[in-house]
Amino acid sequence: MTIEMGESSGKIGNRRMRSMATIVLVHGIGQEQEAADTLEAEWVPALAGGVRTAGYIAIADRIQHDRTSKDKIDARMAFYGALYLEAGQQGSDPGEFGAQEGVMAEELAVQWLERAAAQASRPNEQAAAVRELAYVRQEVGAEEAGLGALKRSAIKGVARLRWFAPYGMGFAERFVNKALAQVTRYFTDERIREAAQRSVLNLIDPETRIVIGHSLGSVIAYEAVMRLDQPLPLLITLGSPLGLDTLIYPKLRPQPPFFPPNVKRWVNVADRDDFIAAEPDLTSMFSTGIPSGAVFEGDRTVDCGAEPHRARFYLTKALVGGPVGETLGKSLKSSDAQPAR
Secondary structure, three states: OOOOEOOOOOOEOHHHHOOOOOEEEEOOOOOOOOOHHHHHHHHHHHHHHHHHHOOOHHHHHHHHOOOOOOOOOOEEEEOOHHHHHOOOOOOOOOOOOOHHHHHHHHHHHHHHHHHHHHHOOOHHHHHHHHHHHHHHOOOOOHHHHOHHHHOOOHHHHHHOOHHHHHHOHHHHHHHHHHHHHHHHHHHHOHHHHHHHHHHHHOOOOOOOOEEEEEOHHHHHHHHHHOOOOOOEOEEEEEOOOOOOOOOOHHHOOOOOOOOOOOEOEEEEEEEOOOHHHOOOOOHHHHOOOOOOOOEEEEEEEEOOOOOOOOHHHHHOOHHHHHHHHHHHHOOOOHHHHOOOO
């Protein structure tokens, strides 16, 4: 997908190329080789499945229907992945770091390790994270770990965790580098930050009911929604790093962060073993300024199995589908609005 910049507005051309949406989806890291359409093909059926699991059968059918159907509930992907492949960006690869990015990436990797060491539900995963932190902090003696281990970076330590083991260390390190580079570049490159948010805002109109963001996409969704001048019935954040209190939380805009003033309901969902989500309970960090009548469910947890950060596994859960069905049901006839019993 080519990202077009408006001639005078500085807005990307998403509004011209894609229609508005009832549900706006915002993808996470590592999607630069995808497109809005390919990601929609994965996300939309998964979301419909979660809505169906929650009992909203008629609404799930309308989410899955062909887009030309008059009864279709349209869900669109806000795609920003191509920004990381544009010519002229610093570095020739989306996994390369500039000097400022490298420092932030190493600090972010340390926080991911600390999260896994403190809260991983599987003892072997927790033990691996504790061991890698000891190497990073040089708490392991040379006679135990070898000189190479003493110099191990947090980024390499994250790549050694069970998440990436099936892919081999070479692939794992490249994936981790890419993930960290994309997170840090969002905060250090104003052009990427603005264009990513604009990809969300350009899909929103008065008929939009829901915004769902995963991983880095939850950060982009949050900052974009903070700029809305219209009500948004539901914001859902999945596997979100918004709670990284030393690296991401202090860089959010505006500061200090608070509850989005035009959002009526915010549901945050995290897997306990999703260390990218760092802090699964956002309640204490974003409860300031909750409008009268608004609802904040900032501490919902699910089990996504062996791939705790996969977007599709989050979307299929009733804990996600339920709020979607409830929100959409309020604008539908009563026969569609009630979950099946």
